[in-house]
Amino acid sequence: MMRKVVSLLAVALIGAVLIVALAKMPEFGGGTAFASLFLFLLGLYVMLTDSNLIKKVIGLNIMDTGIFLFFIALGYRSSTRGAAYMPSPLIFGGLAAVVSFTAIGLAMIVRLYKYYGTIDAEEIMRKRGEDE
Amino acid sequence: MTATLNILLLLFLVVSAIIAVRCRDLLSSVIVFAAYSLVMAVLWQLQGAPYPAVALAIFGAGATPLLLLAAIRKTGGQE
Numbered sequence: 344m345m346r347k348v349v350s351l352l353a354v355a356l357i358g359a360v361l362i363v364a365l366a367k368m369p370e371f372g373g374g375t376a377f378a379s380l381f382l383f384l385l386g387l388y389v390m391l392t393d394s395n396l397i398k399k400v401i402g403l404n405i406m407d408t409g410i411f412l413f414f415i416a417l418g419y420r421s422s423t424r425g426a427a428y429m430p431s432p433l434i435f436g437g438l439a440a441v442v443s444f445t446a447i448g449l450a451m452i453v454r455l456y457k458y459y460g461t462i463d464a465e466e467i468m469r470k471r472g473e474d475e
Numbered sequence: 476m477t478a479t480l481n482i483l484l485l486l487f488l489v490v491s492a493i494i495a496v497r498c499r500d501l502l503s504s505v506i507v508f509a510a511y512s513l514v515m516a517v518l519w520q521l522q523g524a525p526y527p528a529v530a531l532a533i534f535g536a537g538a539t540p541l542l543l544l545a546a547i548r549k550t551g552g553q554e
Binding site for chain 2: 378386400408411416441442449462
């Protein structure tokens with residue numbers, strides 16, 4: 344319960360800072376920026392609070408697609424205004440990194456399940472405490 | 476026309492992200508996440524980034540749900 348409140352406060356603080364930063368950007372407004380900000384904050388909140396490990400991995404994926412949506416929308420905006428900003432190679436690198444991270448994380452989750460018999464983070468912590 | 480489509484896709488993204496995160500059943504959560512990735516790829520295509528869109532359609536809607544399904548099958552689904 345305490346952890347949920349603290350996580351919600353941290354996410355709200357990060358969201359407020361990012362909204363102020365978005366409002367100060369001269370070229371960029373509109374729904375896409377705020378939708379990507381919402382997706383980022385939602386994924387971050389799930390990664391912090393949900394105790395199911397597979398839900399944490401899904402939250403990571405939602406978070407990074409939100410960030411990439413922001414990058415691509417920024418490049419689209421600036422390209423229609425004559426600037427040459429092409430974030431495609433950056434997005435490729437990020438996608439490959441996130442897919443490999445997901446694969447390694449899921450392999451770790453399967454090993455944890457074989458050892459502890461559960462994929463719930465709280466329960467794994469409790470069982471570790473009982474062992475020692 | 477394009478602006479309306481953009482707003483509709485963004486609404487679908489937000490709603491499906493909330494459903495994928497809040498759903499109790501892990502299997503339905505993964506399926507909703509695959510639909511989310513596909514709509515995100517369509518949105519990237521509309522925003523003028525076709526190569527990342529195809530890469531996301533392969534990775535996000537193909538590889539990641541496959542990995543998640545394998546992990547769910549090995550760990551016995553929802554606790």
